[in-house]
Amino acid sequence: MSLVAAMAQSPAGAAPQTSLKTVEITPASPDLSVGQKLKFTAVAKDASGNVLNEKASVWFAVPFDLAKAGDDGTVSFSEPGEVMLGAIVGGKPGFIKVTVKPAPVARIDIEPLKTAPGCWWHNQTDTDGAHLGWRSSPRRPYHLDF
Numbered sequence: 001m002s003l004v005a006a007m008a009q010s011p012a013g014a015a016p017q018t019s020l021k022t023v024e025i026t027p028a029s030p031d032l033s034v035g036q037k038l039k040f041t042a043v044a045k046d047a048s049g050n051v052l053n054e055k056a057s058v059w060f061a062v063p064f065d066l067a068k069a070g071d072d073g074t075v076s077f078s079e080p081g082e083v084m085l086g087a088i089v090g091g092k093p094g095f096i097k098v099t100v101k102p103a104p105v106a107r108i109d110i111e112p113l114k115t116a117p118g119c120w121w122h123n124q125t126d127t128d129g130a131h132l133g134w135r136s137s138p139r140r141p142y143h144l145d146f
Contacts, residue, residue, distance in 0.1 A: 016122040020054065023094025025087055032077055040073040042087035042094055044051040056087035066100060 024043045032038060042056040059075070061067035066079045067068045073084060080102045 019046045020052060020090045020092050023089045023092050025094050025096045028096055033101045034077055036082055037074055037076045042089050044089045054090045056089050058088040061085050125134050
């Protein structure tokens with residue numbers, strides 16, 4: 001039996017939930033990067049689409065090494081990739097797929113190269129063909145903030 005199927009089964013002796021039809025997780029398609037946390041909500045609905053007053057009993061994120069789900073639906077994203085996020089409400093599971101992007105570059109520190117006494121020069125061409133160059137008299141690190 002799969003982990004999700006085992007988690008979705010009602011406890012022994014519990015009455016089955018007949019009115020619960022779907023579990024929707026929101027936000028449905030968040031834009032996320034490594035290092036972010038986001039609180040998700042699970043909404044239970046009946047066959048007519050009416051919202052039911054039921055709360056998620058379990059939250060989970062798979063694979064476990066990319067994200068961690070808390071009991072309140074808050075998920076921390078630690079690695080880039082695709083994460084399956086789920087919640088169990090009234091014994092019924094709901095799922096969404098989340099794509100986690102690498103964290104954006106915030107800063108690059110560059111130490112200039114010495115070319116002549118008292119003059120420092122660095123020349124760089126990136127993969128898109130963009131050219132970056134600068135000169136400096138005193139030797140000191142440069143910081144490029146994005």
